[in-house]
Amino acid sequence: MDLIEKIIEKKPAIVKRWLDVLVETYPEDSRVFFKKETDQFANPVGFTFSKELESLVEYVVRGNLGEEASKGLDRIIRIRAVQDFSPSEAVKFVFQLKGIIRDVLGKRGSLEGFAGELELVDKNIDKAGLLAFDIYSMCRERIYELRVGEVRREVGRLLERANLLCQAAQQ
Amino acid sequence: MAQTPKPEELAKIEHSPPLMEGWMDRPVEIREGFYCYGAKGKNLAAVGMPNPRDWNPADEDWKLPEDWKEIVLDGFKDRLDRFRSFKLFMDICVRCGACADKCHFFIGSGDPKNMPVLRAELFRSVYRKRFTTAGKLFGKLAGARDLEYNVLKEWWYYLYQCTECRRCSLFCPYGIDTAEITIIGRELTNLLGLNTDWIQAPVANCYRTGNHLGIQPHAYKDMIDFFVDEIEEVTGVRVNPSFNRKGAEILFITPSGDVFADPGTYTAMGYLMLFHYLESMGLDITWSTYASEGGNFGFFTSHEMAKRLNAKMYAEAKRLGVKWILGGECGHMWRVVHQYMDTFNGPPDFLEEPVSPITGTKFENAKGTKMVHITEFTADLIKHNKLKLDPSRNDNLVLTYHDSCNTARGMGIFEEPRYVIKNVCNNFYEMPSGTIREQTFCCGSGAGLNAGENMELRMRGGLPRANAVQHVHEKHGVNMMACICAIDRAALTTLMEYWVPEVQICGVHELVGNALILDGEKDRTTDLRGEPLPGMEDMEEEEDV
Ligand code: SF4
Ligand code: SF4
Numbered sequence: 001m002d003l004i005e006k007i008i009e010k011k012p013a014i015v016k017r018w019l020d021v022l023v024e025t026y027p028e029d030s031r032v033f034f035k036k037e038t039d040q041f042a043n044p045v046g047f048t049f050s051k052e053l054e055s056l057v058e059y060v061v062r063g064n065l066g067e068e069a070s071k072g073l074d075r076i077i078r079i080r081a082v083q084d085f086s087p088s089e090a091v092k093f094v095f096q097l098k099g100i101i102r103d104v105l106g107k108r109g110s111l112e113g114f115a116g117e118l119e120l121v122d123k124n125i126d127k128a129g130l131l132a133f134d135i136y137s138m139c140r141e142r143i144y145e146l147r148v149g150e151v152r153r154e155v156g157r158l159l160e161r162a163n164l165l166c167q168a169a170q171q
Numbered sequence: 172m173a174q175t176p177k178p179e180e181l182a183k184i185e186h187s188p189p190l191m192e193g194w195m196d197r198p199v200e201i202r203e204g205f206y207c208y209g210a211k212g213k214n215l216a217a218v219g220m221p222n223p224r225d226w227n228p229a230d231e232d233w234k235l236p237e238d239w240k241e242i243v244l245d246g247f248k249d250r251l252d253r254f255r256s257f258k259l260f261m262d263i264c265v266r267c268g269a270c271a272d273k274c275h276f277f278i279g280s281g282d283p284k285n286m287p288v289l290r291a292e293l294f295r296s297v298y299r300k301r302f303t304t305a306g307k308l309f310g311k312l313a314g315a316r317d318l319e320y321n322v323l324k325e326w327w328y329y330l331y332q333c334t335e336c337r338r339c340s341l342f343c344p345y346g347i348d349t350a351e352i353t354i355i356g357r358e359l360t361n362l363l364g365l366n367t368d369w370i371q372a373p374v375a376n377c378y379r380t381g382n383h384l385g386i387q388p389h390a391y392k393d394m395i396d397f398f399v400d401e402i403e404e405v406t407g408v409r410v411n412p413s414f415n416r417k418g419a420e421i422l423f424i425t426p427s428g429d430v431f432a433d434p435g436t437y438t439a440m441g442y443l444m445l446f447h448y449l450e451s452m453g454l455d456i457t458w459s460t461y462a463s464e465g466g467n468f469g470f471f472t473s474h475e476m477a478k479r480l481n482a483k484m485y486a487e488a489k490r491l492g493v494k495w496i497l498g499g500e501c502g503h504m505w506r507v508v509h510q511y512m513d514t515f516n517g518p519p520d521f522l523e524e525p526v527s528p529i530t531g532t533k534f535e536n537a538k539g540t541k542m543v544h545i546t547e548f549t550a551d552l553i554k555h556n557k558l559k560l561d562p563s564r565n566d567n568l569v570l571t572y573h574d575s576c577n578t579a580r581g582m583g584i585f586e587e588p589r590y591v592i593k594n595v596c597n598n599f600y601e602m603p604s605g606t607i608r609e610q611t612f613c614c615g616s617g618a619g620l621n622a623g624e625n626m627e628l629r630m631r632g633g634l635p636r637a638n639a640v641q642h643v644h645e646k647h648g649v650n651m652m653a654c655i656c657a658i659d660r661a662a663l664t665t666l667m668e669y670w671v672p673e674v675q676i677c678g679v680h681e682l683v684g685n686a687l688i689l690d691g692e693k694d695r696t697t698d699l700r701g702e703p704l705p706g707m708e709d710m711e712e713e714e715d716v
Contacts, residue, residue: 030281033272041603043278044638078670082630083280085200143630144206144667147623151663153433157394158384 003117007061009056010104017066017100018053022076022093025085048075056128060097063124065131074135081139091132097125194289195296195316199325201228204627205338206328207620209233210371215364217375219478222364224545226326235363240318244245244301246362250355251302257355260347264291270339270349275613276332279631287339289348290329294356297322327365330356332628334617335471336576341609353618358473366472369622370524373468377480382427383461388415388460394430395458398440398677402684405701407693410447412458420528422488425499425545426465429678435660438500438678438698444687445549445680451690452557453528456497462487465504466657471619472510478515484542485519495525496542500678502577502656503618505544509582513539530555544578546655546679553594553612559688564698565596566705568651570682571643572601573636573663574611575656588655590680595686600647608641616662629662630669637670644671653679 007014023031023046034046052072057070073094080090101121105111111118181649206228215223221242226234233359237240251258271288272278277285284290292314299306299315306315316322335350368375376385387393392414405408413419423446429439446456462483469476488496498508507515522541525534532551534543552558572592578584585608592601608614615632643649652667652674654660663676696707703710 008344026281027283029283029286029604030277033277034281037272039605041606041635041639041642042272045281046633048638074517079279079631079634082204082627082669084282085207142669143626146630146668147626149668150623150661150665153664155384155431156433157397157431158386158390160397 003111003114003121004061006105006110006114007101007113007121008058011057013104014057014100014148015050015054017104018057018093018097019050020094021100022049022053025089025093045079047083048079052076057097060094060128061101061121061124063120065124065128069128070135073132074139077132077135078139082143087136087140089131090136091129094129094132095125097128098122131132180571194283194292195311197621198321198633199284199328200327203229203322204663205332205625206628207331207367207369207622207625208418210364210366210368214368214371214375215366217671218378218479220364220366220371220472221362226364233324233365239323239363240489242362243318243323243359246359247298248302248566249387250358251298254351255354256348256351259289260349260352261295261302263345264288264295264347265345266292267344269344270343270347273339273342274333274349275338275615275629275635276334278530279634280616284325284329285332290333291352292348293322293326293329294352294410306616323360323363326356327360330360332619334576334613334615334620334630334632336613336617337580338576338610338613343578354358354470354474357471361438361473361476367619367622369422370468370471370593370619373466374472374476375479377464377466377468381461381483383464383466383468384427384431385685386427386431386463389428391427391460391463392401395439395443395547399434401699405697405699406444406689406695407532408447408689408691409441409445411450412446414458414460415454417459417491420455420494422462422491422493422496423456423458423499424462424465424484424496424504426501426504426657427463427663428466428501429499432657432661434656434664434677434681434700436683437681438660440699441678441682441684441687442499442545443685444689448558448689449529450554455528457491457493459487459491465499465501465502467507468619470503474511474579477507477511481512484508484512484518485516485522486629488519488541489521494523495537496522496540497525497545497548498542499545500655500680501655502575502658504582505584506577506581508540508542512542513558520668527608528552529557544584544587546591549680549683550590553591558683560595560686562597562686563690564685564695564704565682566598567599567698567702568596568682569598569647569649570596571599571640571649571652572607573614573640573652573654573659575654575659576611576613576617578655579611580609584655588653592653592682595682600643600649602639602643604637612636612639614656614659614662614666616666621658621662626665630666633662633666634670636663637666640667640674641671644674649674651675651677653677653682655679671699 023034037043040047052075056072209226209228212223212225224234272285296316297318300317305313331351335353337350340348373383429435446487467480519541525537525543537543612635616629667674696710
């Protein structure tokens, strides 16, 4: 069994720990809610986190960072980009996967003899972390674009009639 | 609305605070992206608000009068005496937590102070300290604390993170309405000149020219003339609206957002086409360039300011001598009309009970205010087969409908807009049941929060709404969400651009305008937005060549 297979075998435990570290970035009172409420419409944040982390584990450790992985990361980071986090706090959870894998698999010495493969997995996690940063910046850029777009829509019609706007301003 | 619980149900409620321990020890941090800029001195002065000066919420010093604490506490006491509901809401919460996870701002942020119970607790703690014996004696042990500068800042920060949407009240076994607490809390901040400029500037403008943008009558009329040209381009028919016409039977009032802001402008075109269609059938209606705003940002300031700005509706109806008022698609305008106008500025005994001149239907529900909602009016027309409609013109659209908090929870309009949509469109899908009708999720930008500088707040507040839209987009291919609120049309457009960019926003009467078959119209090739109609895509391309 190679390391990736071992990781996938332990996926439920890894996902659980990964969700824990992600949710731990929120105040205590909200952690319970994010984890316990299972209705996807009553609790979009908690639901999105557990759903996306579940599929991300495999993509990330395999270094399979195509469209599906981007989409999953995007769904999580889009949320965190409008919450009270600094950029590094918003994406830190991706890098924390390294420690989680070690904790979960390292117990009964299951990582022995896998140093090379582990290094590869770490590299894949780093790549996913960088992708997460890109997504975060795109979300933030979007926020600025939204501001501009809104002003344009609010007064765009008036600007089309700019002559009127000037007249009104002069009076 | 909240059902009155039975005694045995009440007995089952856990009377001990489940959460929220230690919240008093976590001081507020005013963070960029989550608050709106402070009201400018000139806009405060324009309507005689106290403490007019420029101020910045990010500054240490908010430039308050020396006796600010007395001012607030006197104001608090005065309101406890005047509003029985406020006093009750301060007293009866058992902190059961049923409302805690129902607020879109909490759901989207995980900030515990956005739980409705804790939002209210920010006030209750001071209430206990100052106005109850237990609080005076036991202080923090009894959940009490005094009003300090930082506490005031915390109030302010979280008062302007509540959209007064009332979703939480639906789940409270006692019917406590945190929106009312916010409304009164904001009144208190306004005693110190602590409004946001996004609210105060429209208030000042509205007072001066009748609408939020400060547009003068000739510009307002010119804008509508512009729509007349656009409608002619699309349909070949020239509509002929009238303005400030004395002796008209009906006065039409709509939010200025319909006239100036995309995509509301297409809804305004829909109204114009509908009125034109009905003219030959006996509709006698006029627009007003003075009552040129249905919206009322005074409602987000104080009861008194809401009343002052609302007064122009009846004043204009009286001046023009109309019989009744028809109101356009707006959210908080209707909350004010439905819940307050009669008490504020009524009874309007110079008006008559509204009767549709086309169908003869008496709008008995509008007996008090004499003001009818346009979706009621149009639904009634369709029900009586008075409109020739071609819903296939909207076949490019797969619709869902967003219940705006104010029209849904605030006044119970659920069926009429759906009935109209289903008659003018062929593809309609509801969002999941916990996210619509009474339980609808707020756009996250209501109650004067639709500014640019607090965009992060708006996006996370709107997340539960967007999440449900995403679901119907993925499941049914929904690409358009209709609503009957001008703030929604602007705010949801932005919300979708962030969360579900494939979905656009429209008003219900935009859809009506597209489907309505006007006498003498040409073969239409585009909808009101200039997009090709179904099957006409090739023609557009040919024209482009
Ligand atoms: S009224 Fe709406 S925004 Fe305010 S606390 Fe209740 S749910 Fe939240
Ligand atoms: S406001 Fe109502 S639902 Fe919320 S904690 Fe208090 S009693 Fe419970």
